[in-house]
Amino acid sequence: MLRPNLPKPPQNPLNQQSFEQNYRDVCNLLLSLTHSRSLPKGLQLHSHVLKSGLQTIPLISHYLINFYSKNQLPLHSRQIFEEASRKSSTTWSSVISSFAQNELPVLAIEYFRRMLGAQLRPDDHIYPSVAKSCAILNRLDVGQSVHCLAVKTGYEFDVFVGSSVVDMYAKCGEIRDARKVFDEIPEKNVVSWSGMIYGYTQLGQDEEALRLFKQAMVENLDVNDFTFSSVIRVCGNSTLFELGRQIHGLCFKTNFDLSSFVGSSLVSLYSKCGVIEGAYRVFDEIPVKNLGMWNAMLIASAQHVHTDNALDLFKQMESAGMKPNFITFLCVLYACSHAGLVEKGQYYFSLMREYGIEPGEQHYATLVDLLGRAGKLQEAVKIIDEMPIEPTESIWGALLTGCRIHGDTELAASVADRVFELGPVSSGLHVLLSNAYAAAQRFEEAAKVRKMLRDRGVKKETGLSWVEEGNKIHTFAAGDRTHMRTKEIYEKLEELGEEMEKAGYVADTSFVLREVNREEKDQTIRYHSERLAVAFGLITFLPDRPIRIMKNLRICGDCHTAIKFMSKCSGRVIIVRDNNRFHRFEDGKCTCGDYW
DNA sequence: AATGCCTGAT
Numbered sequence: 149m150l151r152p153n154l155p156k157p158p159q160n161p162l163n164q165q166s167f168e169q170n171y172r173d174v175c176n177l178l179l180s181l182t183h184s185r186s187l188p189k190g191l192q193l194h195s196h197v198l199k200s201g202l203q204t205i206p207l208i209s210h211y212l213i214n215f216y217s218k219n220q221l222p223l224h225s226r227q228i229f230e231e232a233s234r235k236s237s238t239t240w241s242s243v244i245s246s247f248a249q250n251e252l253p254v255l256a257i258e259y260f261r262r263m264l265g266a267q268l269r270p271d272d273h274i275y276p277s278v279a280k281s282c283a284i285l286n287r288l289d290v291g292q293s294v295h296c297l298a299v300k301t302g303y304e305f306d307v308f309v310g311s312s313v314v315d316m317y318a319k320c321g322e323i324r325d326a327r328k329v330f331d332e333i334p335e336k337n338v339v340s341w342s343g344m345i346y347g348y349t350q351l352g353q354d355e356e357a358l359r360l361f362k363q364a365m366v367e368n369l370d371v372n373d374f375t376f377s378s379v380i381r382v383c384g385n386s387t388l389f390e391l392g393r394q395i396h397g398l399c400f401k402t403n404f405d406l407s408s409f410v411g412s413s414l415v416s417l418y419s420k421c422g423v424i425e426g427a428y429r430v431f432d433e434i435p436v437k438n439l440g441m442w443n444a445m446l447i448a449s450a451q452h453v454h455t456d457n458a459l460d461l462f463k464q465m466e467s468a469g470m471k472p473n474f475i476t477f478l479c480v481l482y483a484c485s486h487a488g489l490v491e492k493g494q495y496y497f498s499l500m501r502e503y504g505i506e507p508g509e510q511h512y513a514t515l516v517d518l519l520g521r522a523g524k525l526q527e528a529v530k531i532i533d534e535m536p537i538e539p540t541e542s543i544w545g546a547l548l549t550g551c552r553i554h555g556d557t558e559l560a561a562s563v564a565d566r567v568f569e570l571g572p573v574s575s576g577l578h579v580l581l582s583n584a585y586a587a588a589q590r591f592e593e594a595a596k597v598r599k600m601l602r603d604r605g606v607k608k609e610t611g612l613s614w615v616e617e618g619n620k621i622h623t624f625a626a627g628d629r630t631h632m633r634t635k636e637i638y639e640k641l642e643e644l645g646e647e648m649e650k651a652g653y654v655a656d657t658s659f660v661l662r663e664v665n666r667e668e669k670d671q672t673i674r675y676h677s678e679r680l681a682v683a684f685g686l687i688t689f690l691p692d693r694p695i696r697i698m699k700n701l702r703i704c705g706d707c708h709t710a711i712k713f714m715s716k717c718s719g720r721v722i723i724v725r726d727n728n729r730f731h732r733f734e735d736g737k738c739t740c741g742d743y744w
Numbered sequence: 745a746a747t748g749c750c751t752g753a754t
Contacts, residue, residue, distance in 0.1 A: 214745070238745075245746065276747045283747095312747040343748050377750055412751045440751030447752050475752050482753075510753085542754065576754080727754085 174202055178211040187219050203228070206236045213239065217246030226255070237271055245277040253281035257290060264297075272303045279312035288320040295329070307333055311340040318347025338370040346378045354382045358391075365398075373407040380410065384417035387698050387725070390619050392417045408434055412444035419448030421616075422696040422723040422730060443475050450483035452730045453739045458483035459492070474505050478514060485518035486729055488743050493518040513542040520550020521743070525559055541577045548580045552587070560584035564593075575601060611701045613677035613724075615685055624680040633684065640683040641675070648713040651736075656706045676707050682714055682722055694721035702726050708744075712736050 174197060181190045194212060202208050209232040216224035225246035232239055240263045247256035260278045263270065270278075275298050282291035295304075295313050303309045310333035317326035330336070330344045341364050348357035361379045364371055376399050383392030396414055399405040405414070411434040418426035427448045434441055442465050449457040462480050465472060472480075477500050484493030497515050500507055507515075512535050519528040528547055532539050544567050551560035564581040567573060573581070578601050585594035614623040622631065631637060655674065678699055685695030703711075703726040715722050716736035724731045732739040 210745085241745065248746090273746055280747065308747050310747085315748060337747090339748050341748095346748065346750075349750095372748095374748060374750065378748095381750080409750055416751075438751085442751090444751055451753090478752055513754090545754085 170200060171202060171205065171208070174208060175211060178208070178215055182211065182215040182218050185218055190215050190219065203231065204233050206232065206234050206239055210236075210238050210242050213242040213246055217242070217249060220250050222246045222250035222252050222255070237268055237274075240268065241271060241273045241277075244274055248277035248281045251284075253284040256281040257285075257287070260294075269301065270297065272306050272309055275303055275306075275309040276312035279309070279316040283312075283316040283319040286320055288322060291316045291320060304329070305332065305334055307335055307337050307340060311337070311343055314340060314347065315343045318343065318350065321351065323347055323351050323353065336369075338372050338375065341369060341371065342375040342378065345375060349378050349382050354386050357382050373404045373410050376404050377407075377409045377413040380413040380417050384413065384420045387421050387614075387616070388621075389417075389421040389423070389616050389696075392421065405430075406433070406435060408436060408438040408441045411437075412440040415441070415444040415448055419444075419451060420725070422694075422698075422725055424448060424452040424454065424730075437470075439470060439473060439476070442470055443473075443479055446476065446479040447482065450479055450486065452732070453486060453741075455483050455487040455489065462496075472503060472505075474508060474511070477505060477507075478510055481511060481514040481518065485514055485521060486740075486744070488522050490518060490522045490524065509537060509540045509543065512537065513540070513546045516543055517546035517549065520547055521553060523550070523554045525550055525554065525556055529559070541574055545577055545580055548584055551584065552580075555587075557584070557588040561588035561590055575604065609700065611677050611699070613681040613697050613699045615681045615688075615695070615697055617688055622681070622684055624677040624684070626677050626680075627675045628677065628680055631680075631684070633687065636687050637680055637683045638675075640687050641679060644683070644686070644714060644717060645674070647717040648710065651713055651717060653710060653713040656709065676704065678703060678707050678724060679710060679714075682711060685722070686718055686720065691720070694723055697722070697724045699724060699726045702728055703731065703744075708738065708742075712738055
């Protein structure tokens with residue numbers, strides 16, 4: 149053990165021994181109190197330290213800074229640091245890490261600069277804290293110079309330094325730099341791997357994330373619940389059900405399936421893949437449910453229009469003493485909106501304040517969506533005019549969606565006028581606005597807006613539907629004839645078409661005329677991507693297996709009617725997820741109750 | 745003495 153730098157020995161040599169004894173006792177006690185986070189006892193000890201003059205010893209101030217850091221009192225850490233007579237590199241390191249761990253990243257960077265200014269050489273323990281602070285603040289410029297300095301001082305290959313720099317680059321969106329640093333770390337640990345995988349998922353580079361995960365598996369490396377939840381989320385986002393199920397199996401083997409974090413991504417996976425029963429099963433099996441778990445289950449039941457379940461979950465949460473957060477309320481409002489429960493929705497909206505949550509932009513958007521879908525457009529406008537925040541694009545979008553559903557072309561056009569006065573908008577909203585003008589027969593303006601879109605190089609998204617079969621994904625576009633089994637698919641559609649007409653199906657071509665932003669021209673309405681996907685499912689899957697289809701755009705009204713007939717004529721359960729929600733068709737009916 | 749701390753949908 150290093151001999152501490154003691155202050156001048158007391159005058160009376162007899163006291164020397166007791167002083168050293170006292171010093172050692174204080175050190176040990178401080179360490180144990182830091183470990184157990186006993187704040188009152190620590191405060192007591194601190195005043196004892198001051199009385200006996202021990203605070204001048206660097207090791208003691210270092211322990212005190214750590215003690216306050218662990219107790220989430222970074223400003224106490226700061227005070228001790230400032231009062232310390234001699235500041236060793238350990239003292240600097242402690243105070244900077246206290247800032248980094250307690251949400252004061254700006255101070256962490258400021259002190260790091262001060263330290264460099266004092267001509268001190270940072271050690272390997274400081275870099276992770278500073279890199280983390282840059283990541284939180286999204287300060288790529290500072291992060292880069294920190295990385296440079298780490299390279300210069302020879303710490304870039306340290307697993308802690310490297311991992312934190314990987315995370316910093318990933319969070320700042322520089323995934324390639326993150327990867328370069330990652331590849332250079334000679335002895336990576338679970339944090340390095342998870343950080344890199346998580347970085348890819350955050351940027352939507354799902355394939356790269358999965359590839360890296362696979363490599364980690366093949367090389368038999370250490371992974372944990374964080375790693376699993378990242379890759380399961382990838383499977384959920386891309387609706388890779390089979391792969392997700394296999395990874396669920398891996399979690400089961402490693403017992404990570406009981407983790408709440410893994411559980412919530414599993415719930416979301418099963419739900420997004422249209423297997424709501426699986427989501428409920430996972431939820432029930434997780435012994436300790438955290439807030440994310442409840443929220444994941446809530447949104448899953450809301451998406452599948454199990455509205456009673458959703459509202460019941462909310463009640464269960466309350467009685468379990470789980471405090472809902474802003475996401476919980478978004479989920480509940482979403483559930484009400486998609487079931488047309490206006491009053492219930494308004495009730496939950498007002499309940500937020502009782503929980504001390506100020507409604508945010510997204511809550512207002514959902515409320516406007518709720519009112520708009522239910523046809524209460526004037527009330528929706530009133531909410532927008534009276535709310536304490538500036539309307540955002542999603543709020544205008546919600547109102548415009550309501551206008552479209554209820555054919556209020558006049559209101560839609562006036563909203564468009566109002567929005568354009570406010571300045572430039574994103575391309576998504578732009579499309580809605582151009583449709584609003586077209587629907588109100590203001591064709592000149594519609595053309596102008598569309599031209600603006602074209603000039604900005606915005607392309608319409610192609611409507612696609614896809615079905616998973618084993619480990620393969622079959623994708624269809626409208627009128628598509630590229631699939632290997634095209635002939636059989638079209639034959640099946642013809643055959644089904646006759647049965648459907650006998651059962652009373654009449655194609656509604658008005659959807660073609662009314663909807664400007666439709667995916668294809670009218671002659672292909674009978675071969676919209678979702679119908680091709682259904683036909684493929686019918687000729688591929690065993691009769692008792694539900695046909696699950698994913699679609700990137702909103703399902704059109706005529707297809708919705710057609711698939712109802714398809715489910716009746718074929719006796720199959722057909723589940724379609726469009727960009728908005730789930731539809732479960734069975735025996736000629738859809739769970740959305742035609743409200744979507 | 746230190747790095748990841750994830751959940752909603754658009």
